[in-house]
Amino acid sequence: MNYYSTNDYAAQMSFKEAVIKGLPKDKGLFFPHEIPTLGEDFFESLPSLSLPEIAFEVLQPYVTPDITPEDLRKICGEVFTFQIPLVEVEKDVYALELFHGPTCAFKDVGARFMSRCLQAFAEPDRPVTVLVATSGDTGSAVANGFLGLENIDVVVVYPQFGVSEIQEMQFTTLGQNTSAVGIEGTFDDCQTLVKQAFSDEDLNQKKNLSSANSINVARWLPQMVYFFHAWGQWKKLNPDAAEITISVPSGNFGNLAAGLLARQMGLPITYFVAATNRNRIVPNYLETGEYAPAPSVATIANAMDVGNPNNFPRIQELFRHELEAMQQVVKGFWADDEEIKGTIKLVHQENGYLLDPHGAIGYLSLRQLLPELKTPGIFLETAHPAKFKESMEKVLGQEIELPEQLKVFQGRQKQVTDMPNDFAGFKLLLMQEHKEGTL
Numbered sequence: 254m255n256y257y258s259t260n261d262y263a264a265q266m267s268f269k270e271a272v273i274k275g276l277p278k279d280k281g282l283f284f285p286h287e288i289p290t291l292g293e294d295f296f297e298s299l300p301s302l303s304l305p306e307i308a309f310e311v312l313q314p315y316v317t318p319d320i321t322p323e324d325l326r327k328i329c330g331e332v333f334t335f336q337i338p339l340v341e342v343e344k345d346v347y348a349l350e351l352f353h354g355p356t357c358a359f360k361d362v363g364a365r366f367m368s369r370c371l372q373a374f375a376e377p378d379r380p381v382t383v384l385v386a387t388s389g390d391t392g393s394a395v396a397n398g399f400l401g402l403e404n405i406d407v408v409v410v411y412p413q414f415g416v417s418e419i420q421e422m423q424f425t426t427l428g429q430n431t432s433a434v435g436i437e438g439t440f441d442d443c444q445t446l447v448k449q450a451f452s453d454e455d456l457n458q459k460k461n462l463s464s465a466n467s468i469n470v471a472r473w474l475p476q477m478v479y480f481f482h483a484w485g486q487w488k489k490l491n492p493d494a495a496e497i498t499i500s501v502p503s504g505n506f507g508n509l510a511a512g513l514l515a516r517q518m519g520l521p522i523t524y525f526v527a528a529t530n531r532n533r534i535v536p537n538y539l540e541t542g543e544y545a546p547a548p549s550v551a552t553i554a555n556a557m558d559v560g561n562p563n564n565f566p567r568i569q570e571l572f573r574h575e576l577e578a579m580q581q582v583v584k585g586f587w588a589d590d591e592e593i594k595g596t597i598k599l600v601h602q603e604n605g606y607l608l609d610p611h612g613a614i615g616y617l618s619l620r621q622l623l624p625e626l627k628t629p630g631i632f633l634e635t636a637h638p639a640k641f642k643e644s645m646e647k648v649l650g651q652e653i654e655l656p657e658q659l660k661v662f663q664g665r666q667k668q669v670t671d672m673p674n675d676f677a678g679f680k681l682l683l684m685q686e687h688k689e690g691t692l
């Protein structure tokens with residue numbers, strides 16, 4: 254499969270090149286040259302396939318010929334070692350629990366897949382520096398997924414005051430080949446610094462940079478797999494049902510773009526919901542046709558505090574830049590902090606189900622939109638509620654227990670380089686040689 258830049262169709266690259274480069278030079282995003290479709294047989298067997306089997310079928314056309322079928326099977330087996338169950342929260346409303354992986358967020362899927370691809374592609378005499386901007390969950394998943402890999406250093410760039418205490422511990426305490434930079438700014442500032450680094454000639458001569466945000470195809474594409482798995486599980490429970498809506502809590506919009514790509518491959522999802530917090534750039538666009546990125550505002554659903562969603566060009570590409578076509582499939586929804594808190598409390602009381610602030614927006618969107626859409630719904634539970642321990646405990650007035658994956662971070666020492674939102678300083682920092690846990 255070849256990939257072109259969303260800014261230049263002629264700029265084509267192989268999967269391997271796209272993964273190593275991360276971003277095209279022209280500041281577009283890599284996009285598959287053609288979108289393969291999966292046959293009826295695949296969809297008939299989907300309810301009985303395991304996650305690694307689904308991953309193999311879905312991803313093979315995208316990685317051929319750079320990854321052999323044998324290697325892909327091995328990678329899929331290593332990535333999907335945890336469950337992604339579909340849980341009924343109430344009649345016709347299901348949660349797809351994406352938080353059972355090592356860092357308790359959906360990002361584990363893409364980060365683990367990408368780390369294995371990059372390891373296979375990296376040249377021994379040309380070490381790679383992976384830059385990753387995070388509003389909370391990506392940083393931990395990438396630091397964990399790449400930890401200890403030879404020849405690959407990871408730099409997590411995050412808004413100093415924009416992530417939860419536990420999220421910060423997850424990527425500032427690992428050391429080895431990982432380090433963290435706390436920026437005086439927002440997630441968007443961090444993502445801009447990372448993108449600037451890719452277009453800086455000087456820096457690119459000295460460093461072999463790659464990105465591990467979902468702007469990298471190896472992070473983005475595997476996120477399709479759990480949409481297929483969700484549908485398979487739902488179909489097993491409801492063999493005669495045909496229509497379904499999936500609500501995707503969205504910040505950088507890689508997850509929704511992956512779901513829509515899966516739909517284009519034939520996955521019969523009737524509607525998607527682009528569910529956001531007060532950073533409602535995409536719901537606004539769906540309503541008005543005007544795409545207006547804005548400075549992000551801080552919310553209780555911090556991983557979605559993104560004012561300039563970086564994957565949106567891919568969603569536009571999937572709908573050939575036709576707003577009406579997008580509106581027919583994608584419904585916009587947003588909720589403020591009070592609505593999020595109210596939903597967490599209500600669902601806990603009514604159903605005994607613990608939503609995290611991001612999943613709460615997904616759930617609420619279904620509650621409000623399903624009567625009109627007339628389908629059952631699935632929302633993505635993108636992260637474990639305990640990752641937002643402080644705010645969850647305030648909302649519920651009771652203690653939240655940490656899962657084992659998070660308990661291990663208690664009492665650890667953070668190692669962070671704090672700095673202003675300034676590219677010159679960031680570049681200087683990146684030019685230094687990596688020392689364990691610091692730059």
Ligand SMILES: N[C@@H](CCOP(=O)(O)O)C(=O)O
Pocket residue numbers: 386387388389390391392465466467468504505507508556557563
């Ligand atoms: N919500 C993200 C923001 C970055 O998203 P990505 O999917 O592009 O890595 C986070 O938790 O960091």
